Amino acid sequence: IKASIPEPQRAAWEKYAVKSFEGQEGFEREVVRHVETTLARSLFNCDEKAAYAATSLAFRDRLITDWNKTQQQHTYRDAKRVYYLSLEFLMGRALDNAMLNVGLKDTAKAGLADLGFRIEDIITQENDAALGNGGLGRLAACFLDSLASLDYPAWGYGLRYRYGIFKQEIIDGYQVEVPDYWLDFNPWEFPRHDVTVDIQFYGNVQKSADANGKTISVWDGGEVVQAVAYDVPIPGYATPTTNNLRLWSSKASGGEFDFQKFNNGDYESSVADQQRAETISAVLYPNDNLERGKELRLKQQYFWVAASLYDIVRRFKKSKRAWSEFPEQVAIQLNDTHPTLAIVELQRILIDVEGLDWDQAWAIVTNTFGYTNHTVLPEALEKWPVSLLQNLLPRHLQIIFDINLFFLQQVEKKFPDDRDMLRRVSIVEESQPKMIRMAYLAIVGSHKVNGVAELHSDLIQTTIFKDFVAIYGPDKFTNVTNGVTPRRWLHQANPRLSELIASKCGGNEFLTDLTNLSKLEQFVGDKDFRKEWAEIKYANKVRLAKHIKSTLGVTVNPAALFDIQVKRIHEYKRQQMNIFGVIHRYLTLKKMSPEERKKQLPRVSIFGGKAAPGYWMAKQIIHLINSVGSVVNNDADIGDLLKVIFLEDYNVSKAEIICPASDISEHISTAGTEASGTSNMKFVLNGGLIIGTCDGANIEITREVGENNIFLFGNLSEDVEDLRHAHTYGSHTIDSDLDAVFKEIEKGTFGTPHDFGALVAAVRQHGDYYLVSDDFHSYIETHRLVDEAYRNQDEWVSKCITAVARMGFFSSDRCINEYAESIWNVEPLPIKE
Numbered sequence: 001i002k003a004s005i006p007e008p009q010r011a012a013w014e015k016y017a018v019k020s021f022e023g024q025e026g027f028e029r030e031v032v033r034h035v036e037t038t039l040a041r042s043l044f045n046c047d048e049k050a051a052y053a054a055t056s057l058a059f060r061d062r063l064i065t066d067w068n069k070t071q072q073q074h075t076y077r078d079a080k081r082v083y084y085l086s087l088e089f090l091m092g093r094a095l096d097n098a099m100l101n102v103g104l105k106d107t108a109k110a111g112l113a114d115l116g117f118r119i120e121d122i123i124t125q126e127n128d129a130a131l132g133n134g135g136l137g138r139l140a141a142c143f144l145d146s147l148a149s150l151d152y153p154a155w156g157y158g159l160r161y162r163y164g165i166f167k168q169e170i171i172d173g174y175q176v177e178v179p180d181y182w183l184d185f186n187p188w189e190f191p192r193h194d195v196t197v198d199i200q201f202y203g204n205v206q207k208s209a210d211a212n213g214k215t216i217s218v219w220d221g222g223e224v225v226q227a228v229a230y231d232v233p234i235p236g237y238a239t240p241t242t243n244n245l246r247l248w249s250s251k252a253s254g255g256e257f258d259f260q261k262f263n264n265g266d267y268e269s270s271v272a273d274q275q276r277a278e279t280i281s282a283v284l285y286p287n288d289n290l291e292r293g294k295e296l297r298l299k300q301q302y303f304w305v306a307a308s309l310y311d312i313v314r315r316f317k318k319s320k321r322a323w324s325e326f327p328e329q330v331a332i333q334l335n336d337t338h339p340t341l342a343i344v345e346l347q348r349i350l351i352d353v354e355g356l357d358w359d360q361a362w363a364i365v366t367n368t369f370g371y372t373n374h375t376v377l378p379e380a381l382e383k384w385p386v387s388l389l390q391n392l393l394p395r396h397l398q399i400i401f402d403i404n405l406f407f408l409q410q411v412e413k414k415f416p417d418d419r420d421m422l423r424r425v426s427i428v429e430e431s432q433p434k435m436i437r438m439a440y441l442a443i444v445g446s447h448k449v450n451g452v453a454e455l456h457s458d459l460i461q462t463t464i465f466k467d468f469v470a471i472y473g474p475d476k477f478t479n480v481t482n483g484v485t486p487r488r489w490l491h492q493a494n495p496r497l498s499e500l501i502a503s504k505c506g507g508n509e510f511l512t513d514l515t516n517l518s519k520l521e522q523f524v525g526d527k528d529f530r531k532e533w534a535e536i537k538y539a540n541k542v543r544l545a546k547h548i549k550s551t552l553g554v555t556v557n558p559a560a561l562f563d564i565q566v567k568r569i570h571e572y573k574r575q576q577m578n579i580f581g582v583i584h585r586y587l588t589l590k591k592m593s594p595e596e597r598k599k600q601l602p603r604v605s606i607f608g609g610k611a612a613p614g615y616w617m618a619k620q621i622i623h624l625i626n627s628v629g630s631v632v633n634n635d636a637d638i639g640d641l642l643k644v645i646f647l648e649d650y651n652v653s654k655a656e657i658i659c660p661a662s663d664i665s666e667h668i669s670t671a672g673t674e675a676s677g678t679s680n681m682k683f684v685l686n687g688g689l690i691i692g693t694c695d696g697a698n699i700e701i702t703r704e705v706g707e708n709n710i711f712l713f714g715n716l717s718e719d720v721e722d723l724r725h726a727h728t729y730g731s732h733t734i735d736s737d738l739d740a741v742f743k744e745i746e747k748g749t750f751g752t753p754h755d756f757g758a759l760v761a762a763v764r765q766h767g768d769y770y771l772v773s774d775d776f777h778s779y780i781e782t783h784r785l786v787d788e789a790y791r792n793q794d795e796w797v798s799k800c801i802t803a804v805a806r807m808g809f810f811s812s813d814r815c816i817n818e819y820a821e822s823i824w825n826v827e828p829l830p831i832k833e
């Protein structure tokens with residue numbers, strides 16, 4: 001590496017090198033300096049927004065020093081890097097995380113107090129970076145945190161959406177979407193106007209001959225859009241390692257407008273070109289577990305993938321290594337099929353641009369990529385019409401056809417005369433219109449394919465990808481059970497619990513090795529410890545109750561059992577079953593005498609989550625929840641015994657308040673539909689129990705915490721197919737309690753019955769695809785057991801402590817170490833001072 005500063009001047013650079021602040025005094029000095037100079041505010045005119053800005057800038061400066069050092073060392077030491085390609089990074093807020101990771105939150109708290117601010121008021125000024133939908137995007141964010149905390153050289157690559165996931169308002173009980181313009185002030189990103197890539201779309205492919213007479217394909221014409229890099233530092237916890245998240249923003253290539261057009265008086269069309277280019281990175285598609293096949297989405301995918309690969313290849317080429325060493329320097333993980341075009345793009349670069357022959361290139365490609373599948377739901381599996389690809393990416397379509405041809409020849413050899421096998425596994429679906437199956441392309445182009453929990457990984461190998469296991473053998477497929485970062489989801493969200501745990505587990509080591517939590521188990525019998533534990537839970541419930549009061553105006557009793565379901569609204573996640581269960585509880589209470597009612601356990605049923613804007617049924621569910629709430633919450637017979645709350649605009653920063661406040665949380669998807677789930681882990685880690693089906697990671701949570709410390713119910717995944725079949729072809733009788741709930745809805749108790757007709761009909765008339773009726777009885781029965789268990793507070797708290805003590809497995813650190821060892825073949829590279 002050649003440094004740009006010649007020897008004689010180096011001493012001066014070293015002498016004036018930036019030293020980051022250390023103590024409280026240094027911090028305050030930096031805050032005041034930023035207020036006065038960077039923000040150009042007069043000293044005594046500093047509001048909370050300005051104090052947030054200045055505090056962030058002070059911490060940002062601190063991160064930059066470590067960030068530069070990390071990137072220099074990773075480059076200089078030439079280590080293998082991991083590239084995590086994800087269309088979604090649901091990061092949440094950065095300031096609190098940065099303060100905790102560099103170990104200076106207490107310093108900042110004291111410093112801000114000295115300047116007249118409460119740190120909580122400053123932290124909450126920040127907009128969430130909400131560049132994701134749900135679990136998939138949050139998983140990517142937890143992974144970045146673990147990669148940095150474990151000192152792995154790694155970059156994330158994504159899109160810099162101008163609008164993240166919409167903000168949700170509830171008006172008259174219905175969801176209304178409001179745009180999330182989050183970039184008005186974002187101190188955490190660094191525009192790299194010098195790091196740009198021109199991305200080509202449309203055009204034509206011509207065959208021609210190179211100097212040696214070899215036929216080559218030339219892709220030309222079409223339109224070009226420029227990708228501009230924006231970098232976000234990702235600090236590790238208690239380590240100088242600071243990795244990079246590079247987000248691409250689109251703009252018109254060649255500057256603001258096309259001056260040719262502009263000067264010819266074609267002002268409008270030159271502005272239109274600019275806007276079309278900027279549209280690519282304008283907005284996150286707001287669907288969770290659904291693909292709608294829109295051209296702009298495909299453009300986003302190619303734009304991001306092509307810019308990222310250009311960047312990765314450019315970096316590799318600086319090392320002057322042979323191409324065959326590419327997979328030893330580069331591991332690329334595909335977060336679902338969204339970046340699958342990266343496989344095709346790398347093959348294109350290697351054969352069309354770098355002149356490698358097909359087989360040599362393909363070996364490099366397949367050894368570089370790993371593919372993570374996140375769902376088995378058919379409506380979420382990506383397929384693109386051949387005609388769309390032909391138009392947008394003609395050369396890529398040719399390469400896909402060739403990949404498919406060679407793949408099918410290989411299959412043919414292994415399974416001669418099995419025409420149906422060839423039809424089933426072909427990357428090109430011979431439908432009308434023809435479609436490219438992206439998951440199949442991702443499998444064929446990767447060396448490892450993984451699911452995200454044991455059941456899910458088994459399911460993909462025995463159902464949707466069964467043929468590929470037969471073709472490649474079982475070793476190509478593996479499981480890596482999801483995890484969550486204990487820094488954000490325990491230490492940051494629940495500081496008091498984290499402190500209590502530290503006092504019993506010999507300090508903060510559990511934050512970097514979560515298996516240390518097991519030391520808690522020896523204190524389960526300690527009465528004082530249990531009391532402190534229960535007090536912290538209560539305080540967290542008070543905090544949530546205050547939030548509910550201030551946002552919804554509803555008073556809830558923090559001594560009641562808090563029952564929480566927060567996640568994207570989806571029929572497979574069965575929020576409808578939850579609200580039907582709440583109605584059943586309401587009817588049961590109404591039937592009781594006042595004396596009997598007095599003996600009942602008060603409960604607060606809390607919901608939260610966004611519905612995709614085009615998902616009509618999910619919006620009906622939200623409406624029903626709110627309608628039930630307005631009846632139940634105002635019923636004098638019921639009082640505190642039951643409250644129904646729908647929290648507006650569930651997001652990462654709200655989850656940090658919600659997760660620590662649950663007594664019980666709901667993870668009740670139809671068995672076999674939720675690939676993993678990760679909020680289940682967050683809730684248990686924060687000392688709440690869960691009620692759940694035998695689905696996704698619930699099964700492994702049960703294995704770890706023990707059957708006595710979880711409430712499982714419902715049909716098993718292996719029975720789902722037969723039950724569905726019976727609904728359609730046999731006689732379908734509805735559970736009698738559920739039927740009573742439906743009749744009450746139809747009486748108009750919760751408003752115009754017609755409004756909820758579709759929710760009832762889905763169960764009664766349309767085959768109850770999600771098995772709500774089949775599971776209803778055991779669901780209600782299990783909730784009765786929850787009430788019963790909660791009455792014995794001593795036992796309840798013991799269960800909670802035991803469960804937390806056994807949650808070590810679900811750290812995203814464990815998960816990242818598994819990826820590193822079994823998929824990426826990379827090792828940590830701690831930064832030297």
Ligand code: Z2T
Binds near residue numbers: 139
């Ligand atoms: C998503 O959040 C998930 C899967 C998807 O499949 C898409 C999205 Cl946006 C295409 C979720 C799963 O539903 C959830 O079970 C899992 O825990 C999470 O991904 C992370 O793996």
